[in-house]
Amino acid sequence: MRIGVYICHCGLNIAATLDVEELRRFAETLPNVVVARDIQFTCSDAGQNTIKSDIAELKLDAVVVAACSPRLHEPTFRRTITEAGLNQYMLEMANIREQCSWVHMDSPALATQKAKDLIAMAVAKASLLRPLETESVPVSRDVLVIGGGVAGISAALDLANAGLRVYLVERRPTIGGYMALLTDVFPTNDCSICVLAPKMAEVYANPMIKLMTYSEILAIEGTVGHFRVTGVTKPRYVDPTLCKGCINECSSACPVEVPNEYDFGLGKRKAIYMAIPQSVPLVACIDTNACIGCGLCAEACPADAVKYDQQAEEFKLDVGAIVVATGWQPFDASRKEEYGFGRYRDVVTTLQIERMLNAAGPTRGDIVRPSTGEIVRSVAFIQCVGSRDQTVGNPYCSRICCMASLKNAQLIKERYPDADVSIHYIDIRAGGEGYEEFYLRAQRLGINFIRGRVSSVEEGEDGLYVHYEDTLLGKTLMKRYDLVVLSTGLEANSDADVVGNLLGLSRRPDRFFEIAHPKMRPVEAHIDGVFIAGCASGPKEIQVSIAQGSAAASKAMQLLFKGEIELDPTVAFVDRDKCIGCRLCVDTCPSRAISVKDTAFVDEARCKGCGTCAAACPVDAIEMRLFSDEQILAQIRAATTVKGEYPFILGFLCNWCSYAGADLAGTSRIQYPTNIRIIRVMCAGRVDPSFVLEALRRGADGVLIAGCRIGECHYVSGNLHALQRVEVLRGLLKEIGIDPRRLKVAWCAASEGDILARRIEEFVEELKDLGPVGTELAAALPSGKV
Amino acid sequence: MDGEGFTEEVIKLAGEEIRTCIQCGTCSSSCSTAHLMDNSIRKLIRLVLEGRKREALASESIWLCTSCLLCTVRCPRGIRPKAVVSALRNICEREGISSRDASFERVFMDQIRSRGRVSEVLLSAAYALRNPDAAVPIMEMGIELLSRGKVSLDPGMVKGMDEIQRIFREFENE
Numbered sequence: 005m006r007i008g009v010y011i012c013h014c015g016l017n018i019a020a021t022l023d024v025e026e027l028r029r030f031a032e033t034l035p036n037v038v039v040a041r042d043i044q045f046t047c048s049d050a051g052q053n054t055i056k057s058d059i060a061e062l063k064l065d066a067v068v069v070a071a072c073s074p075r076l077h078e079p080t081f082r083r084t085i086t087e088a089g090l091n092q093y094m095l096e097m098a099n100i101r102e103q104c105s106w107v108h109m110d111s112p113a114l115a116t117q118k119a120k121d122l123i124a125m126a127v128a129k130a131s132l133l134r135p136l137e138t139e140s141v142p143v144s145r146d147v148l149v150i151g152g153g154v155a156g157i158s159a160a161l162d163l164a165n166a167g168l169r170v171y172l173v174e175r176r177p178t179i180g181g182y183m184a185l186l187t188d189v190f191p192t193n194d195c196s197i198c199v200l201a202p203k204m205a206e207v208y209a210n211p212m213i214k215l216m217t218y219s220e221i222l223a224i225e226g227t228v229g230h231f232r233v234t235g236v237t238k239p240r241y242v243d244p245t246l247c248k249g250c251i252n253e254c255s256s257a258c259p260v261e262v263p264n265e266y267d268f269g270l271g272k273r274k275a276i277y278m279a280i281p282q283s284v285p286l287v288a289c290i291d292t293n294a295c296i297g298c299g300l301c302a303e304a305c306p307a308d309a310v311k312y313d314q315q316a317e318e319f320k321l322d323v324g325a326i327v328v329a330t331g332w333q334p335f336d337a338s339r340k341e342e343y344g345f346g347r348y349r350d351v352v353t354t355l356q357i358e359r360m361l362n363a364a365g366p367t368r369g370d371i372v373r374p375s376t377g378e379i380v381r382s383v384a385f386i387q388c389v390g391s392r393d394q395t396v397g398n399p400y401c402s403r404i405c406c407m408a409s410l411k412n413a414q415l416i417k418e419r420y421p422d423a424d425v426s427i428h429y430i431d432i433r434a435g436g437e438g439y440e441e442f443y444l445r446a447q448r449l450g451i452n453f454i455r456g457r458v459s460s461v462e463e464g465e466d467g468l469y470v471h472y473e474d475t476l477l478g479k480t481l482m483k484r485y486d487l488v489v490l491s492t493g494l495e496a497n498s499d500a501d502v503v504g505n506l507l508g509l510s511r512r513p514d515r516f517f518e519i520a521h522p523k524m525r526p527v528e529a530h531i532d533g534v535f536i537a538g539c540a541s542g543p544k545e546i547q548v549s550i551a552q553g554s555a556a557a558s559k560a561m562q563l564l565f566k567g568e569i570e571l572d573p574t575v576a577f578v579d580r581d582k583c584i585g586c587r588l589c590v591d592t593c594p595s596r597a598i599s600v601k602d603t604a605f606v607d608e609a610r611c612k613g614c615g616t617c618a619a620a621c622p623v624d625a626i627e628m629r630l631f632s633d634e635q636i637l638a639q640i641r642a643a644t645t646v647k648g649e650y651p652f653i654l655g656f657l658c659n660w661c662s663y664a665g666a667d668l669a670g671t672s673r674i675q676y677p678t679n680i681r682i683i684r685v686m687c688a689g690r691v692d693p694s695f696v697l698e699a700l701r702r703g704a705d706g707v708l709i710a711g712c713r714i715g716e717c718h719y720v721s722g723n724l725h726a727l728q729r730v731e732v733l734r735g736l737l738k739e740i741g742i743d744p745r746r747l748k749v750a751w752c753a754a755s756e757g758d759i760l761a762r763r764i765e766e767f768v769e770e771l772k773d774l775g776p777v778g779t780e781l782a783a784a785l786p787s788g789k790v
Numbered sequence: 791m792d793g794e795g796f797t798e799e800v801i802k803l804a805g806e807e808i809r810t811c812i813q814c815g816t817c818s819s820s821c822s823t824a825h826l827m828d829n830s831i832r833k834l835i836r837l838v839l840e841g842r843k844r845e846a847l848a849s850e851s852i853w854l855c856t857s858c859l860l861c862t863v864r865c866p867r868g869i870r871p872k873a874v875v876s877a878l879r880n881i882c883e884r885e886g887i888s889s890r891d892a893s894f895e896r897v898f899m900d901q902i903r904s905r906g907r908v909s910e911v912l913l914s915a916a917y918a919l920r921n922p923d924a925a926v927p928i929m930e931m932g933i934e935l936l937s938r939g940k941v942s943l944d945p946g947m948v949k950g951m952d953e954i955q956r957i958f959r960e961f962e963n964e
Contacts (some may be wrong), residue, residue: 342864392812393866430814457814459864473815480815480824785864 005036005131008064009123010048010055012071014101024114028413030120034127036060046071052084059088065734066090066130070098070123073667074684075659091135093573093630098126102670103682107761114678117648121681128642129635134504136573136629141609144324145564147557148173150221150503153181154546155538156329157203158553159560163327164212164559171321172207173235174217175499178283180204181331183546185266185280187361190411190545191438197282197364204284211396216319217285223304223325224506227609228533229569232323239314241290242276246309249286251278257304262294264366268334268358270352270374271366276301276310281364312429325533325560326507328517329553330500332631335390335398335492342460343389343490349375350468351461353389353492354408361415373486377729380486382424383416385409386458391493392430400514402493403543406433409491410446417449426483426618436545478543486502494543507534507536508596510720516542518720527556528719531595532610535559575611576618578604582625589617589626592689594720614719615690617731631685636695643681644702651705653680653764656691660718661754662710669757676761677768680708687711688749693733696747700737706771710750710760725753741781743774796843796881803877807869811835817850817861817871827851831861831871838874851896852878893920903958906948909940 009031012753013019024042031040039062043051046069058064067090074097082092085155100119108115145168149160152174160172161224172179183189184204186196203394223234223633235743258274266279275294288309290301302310337345337353339371345351352360359365391402408427413425426614427446432453434443447453453739456475461468468488473480485559496515504511509529510518517540520528534717535556536547538576563569574598583603597610598617606617618626624633643654657663663684669676685691688711696707707732711723727749734744748765774780801808811832818830829849831836837846846852852875861871879895897916901908914932918925935941948954 257941388814388866394868395864395866430812456819456865457816458814459819471819473824473832475813475815475818475832478830478833480819480821480830775843 005065006038006063007036007057007066007068007127007130008055008062009034009037009040009068009070009127010046010051011042011100011123012051012069013042013044014105015045018071018101018466021109021115022100022119023110023112024286026116027100027119027123031070031123031127034124036131037127038064047077047080050433052080055081055084056088059085059090064090066094066096066133066743068096068098068123068126068130070100070119070126072101073097073099073103073670075664075667086262091137093136094130094133096126096130096133098122099247099667099682099684102667106670106673107676108673108678109673111521111678114649119642121646121648123454124642124645125639125681125683128638132632132635132638134629138573140568141229141570141571142568143564144322145169145324145567146321146323147327147560147564148233148321148323149327149329149330151181151329151500151538151540152176152179152207152215152217153329153331153538153549154200154203155182155325155331155540155549155553155556157200157207158550159327159329159535159537159557160207160213160553161203161210161673162554162557163560164210166557168564169210170213170562171233171323172213172215173219173221174215175220176279177213177218177240177287177289178279178285179207179217180280180282180284181208182355185355185362186281186358187363187365188411189262190407191436191442192528193411193414197280200676201282204282206283215285216771218289219319221503221506222318224503227607228531228563229324229609231321231323231326231533233323235319235321237317237319239316240287241292241295241310241312241314241527242286242288243309243311243314244287244358246307247287248307248309249278249283249288250306251288253304253306254288254301254310257300259298259300260296262291267366268353270356270359324564325535327535327537327553327556327560328500328503328507328509328529328540329537329556330497330503330540332494332543333497333499335396335402335495337389337490337492339396340389340393340490343386343458343488344461344463344468345490346364348461348463348488349373350463350486351488352403353490353491355492357412357489358408361412369419371487372417376564377421378486380416380423381420382467382485383413383426383487383489384458384468384483384485385413385425385427385489385491386461386470387427387429387491388457389490389492390495398493398495398514400543401433403433404545405491406431407436407439407442407491407545409489410434410442410451413451414446414449417446417451421649423452423770424452424485426485428454428456428458428470430455430457434601436547478629494539497540500540507531508595509534509536512542514542516540527552527559528608528671532612533563569609571608573608574628575613576606576615576626576628577608578606579625579627581622584623584625586622588620588622592616592620592721592725594717594722594752608714612719614687614722615685616687616719616722616725619690619692620725628686628690631690633692633694636683636685636692637698638682640695640699641702643683644699644704647703649679650776651679651768652703653706653708653767653771654704655680655682655700655710655764656685656688656695657682657708658688658690658711658718658723659684659686661712661716662688662750662752662760664754665710665752665760668754668758669761672757674758674761676764679768680764687717687719687722688726689717689719689724689725691729693729693736696733700746700777701775705774705777706746706749708748708764708767710752710763713751713753716753741784742777745770745774746777794841796846797838797841799881800838800874800877803880804873805870807867808835808838808874810867811839811869812867814866816864816866820860820864821855822858822860823856824853826854831855831875834878835869835871837872838878846878847882847885849878851875852882874912893917902954905945906951906954907946909945910935911943912945
């Protein structure tokens with residue numbers, strides 16, 4: 005192995021603190037190093053050209069750049085060495101700027117000693133690097149969209165219009181979702197179905213979209229590029245190719261009436277029915293739970309479309325990507341017993357008032373008291389029913405209810421100007437384009453805004469009594485209304501559990517699907533090739549759901565357009581001779597990339613390279629390609645060859661949060677003691693117990709494992725596995741006579757450089773109190789000798 | 791400042807959740823004695839968070855709570871308003887802040903200490919002695935109740951008074 009080492013001055017950023025000349029002389033003495041140079045700016049063209057010509061002339065096999073953080077310039081130098089003919093993975097960086105010169109500005113001598121260790125560690129790892137090949141595999145360019153609400157419709161249309169084939173699968177007999185059932189929509193008060201119906205028709209007409217309504221997903225196998233999907237289309241008992249959608253002929257013949265779920269129980273429908281007049285496809289459907297099999301509909305149908313012998317049909321798809329747009333479900337208002345929903349007929353929900361306001365709804369647009377059928381003279385809206393409420397396990401804000409009630413209150417006030425319309429609220433949340441103006445309009449219309457959460461609703465002889473404190477007056481009051489509308493919140497759709505489990509999607513504590521990053525990756529799932537749009541990942545207004553549908557479509561296009569995808573080679577692989585098939589790795593893998601048939605097998609397209617499995621494997625049968633046990637142990641040994649400081653700490657920091665936090669401490673010039681040598685791992689879960697034991701055995705006084713904050717792991721659960729392992733390790737250390745306090749964990753976000761620096765400071769102090777490693781062993785022996 | 795450490799003490803006694811109060815008023819409007827209170831329970835929590843010790847402890851509302859716990863069951867933030875009331879009562883007691891209704895509590899506890907239970911007659915008499923201006927209405931109501939046989943003149947005593955005494959001793963030792 006022939007290695008070149010390049011030490012960057014970075015102007016004075018490094019050279020002002022570290023003795024670069026000495027570092028260069030030191031690097032020359034390291035094994036396998038054939039050339040060591042110091043360069044003013046290594047990332048400049050001149051600097052990169054020096055590396056390139058050395059690779060050519062000195063026949064270098066690997067390159068070590070001691071400069072800034074690999075998080076900054078690793079891609080740059082990988083490109084540099086690729087251009088000179090080396091494999092891009094034959095590069096290792098020593099972080100002597102963010103994690104050395106910038107954080108130890110007052111201790112140049114100790115900082116230079118630390119930089120030497122960092123360079124020696126990098127050279128040790130570089131000596132064990134192997135070229136890795138990036139493999140390209142062909143993919144299916146078809147996309148499955150699950151859920152035909154407005155988000156799914158938006159995704160399907162964008163994908164189809166870009167030329168990709170789309171399978172749109174919807175559970176219900178029609179697409180359109182909840183939006184198709186609403187009356188007017190905020191903040192423009194235009195008719196919901198009028199703006200949605202053309203899109204629904206477009207889906208039906210688009211030759212690139214295969215629409216599969218009344219269908220469910222049964223199984224999903226495979227990975228990004230090739231998901232093999234099995235589903236079933238339930239029988240409607242109506243032939244879609246024959247049905248003309250006239251619906252009146254058959255349904256008026258039907259003698260069975262049941263509550264209409266599309267009116268949320270307010271109206272009735274027949275056993276043969278169409279969800280809404282604008283249903284897509286425009287095909288009737290027989291509800292087998294209600295049908296008594298009298299055969300009258302078949303007789304009445306002029307097109308002979310009713311087919312009682314229709315069977316469920318299974319379908320199989322091979323798709324490259326999946327868009328999950330499974331939507332939401334309304335909070336069950338009867339769970340708030342004090343509001344009387346389900347007991348008092350005049351207590352209704354937001355969705356019921358939407359249907360009442362709808363000209364095509366059960367009351368043809370009249371707002372009436374369900375108990376008497378009279379037009380209302382006073383209406384109360386009660387906000388935050390099932391939202392912002394820990395007593396029902398929903399601490400989150402449902403985000404749309406304020407605007408929905410503002411809108412419905414306006415519609416009622418416009419239709420009945422003399423009616424007393426009040427909104428009982430905690431906070432009005434009207435953040436969005438035109439939303440505050442919408443609130444202003446509601447106030448101008450004469451709608452009462454009463455600040456205070458309603459504690460209970462009681463039914464009296466002449467109406468409903470609402471109890472509340474007007475918190476702005478400081479008075480507890482009671483007010484009578486004809487009608488009470490509970491502004492019910494949005495919950496995660498429990499019907500989506502099947503799809504979530506099949507795909508291995510993770511859920512947030514609020515039970516909605518979790519996205520890959522709560523800010524930066526809004527429509528990506530943790531699983532490659534799976535995207536989430538709309539309310540499946542949390543409550544959203546229509547506008548945002550549409551935007552997310554488009555965003556998910558665009559992400560799927562990026563992935564599939566080339567027709568092939570590159571697989572990242574820095575993943576796990578299994579040595580089948582060593583594997584004992586214990587399945588521990590299967591349980592630790594957050595990406596569900598490992599399966600076991602006699603021995604374990606890693607699906608490299610699914611693996612994200614966290615390395616938690618490698619640390620968990622009891623027989624070391626799993627290895628990481630870029631963070632191998634061998635490479636990390638070499639770094640540990642190089643760091644502990646000269647123990648230049650006391651106390652001496654080895655740190656294992658996860659790439660995404662704590663290593664990035666350490667970099668931030670550098671860019672913020674937060675100073676901390678020089679006693680730590682940091683080894684970068686992809687996840688805290690990668691830290692194998694053998695790393696800790698080897699570090700302590702080689703004389704490190706303490707070991708720090710730092711990862712993302714609990715609950716924020718980049719790989720979902722890697723840090724939890726790390727924590728578990730640390731607990732066990734501490735017990736083990738105690739047993740062999742080492743003070744378990746020598747193993748410390750720290751959880752910090754990438755933005756918490758100061759916290760990381762403080763943890764290091766604290767650890768140094770704690771270790772000073774404990775004394776050098778091994779003193780506890782000496783103290784335990786009666787002779788006082790180790 | 792008069793409320794130095796006051797907020798922290800109440801939080802220690804009644805729970806960290808107090809800090810998350812959104813002043814929605816569910817507690818006050820659920821409260822069966824809210825109409826008698828000078829400061830609603832919602833406002834009491836605000837006074838606590840603002841460190842307004844004097845105002846909070848002077849509030850008669852503290853002594854009107856019947857411990858029905860509806861506030862605690864319904865609070866959407868998981869706060870225990872009843873525990874806030876108890877905390878304020880404890881602080882009043884410790885600092886010797888007297889109020890007519892606090893004196894009622896003392897008379898009440900004295901009865902428990904000596905007989906293990908409360909006798910309406912003895913309780914009313916002891917309370918009237920301490921609060922002469924309340925004596926006449928209490929006497930009027932007493933005569934009414936006696937004439938209907940609603941109260942007994944026999945004060946009674948519970949079994950196991952030594953156990954009661956032990957509870958009091960243990961509490962005082964704490």
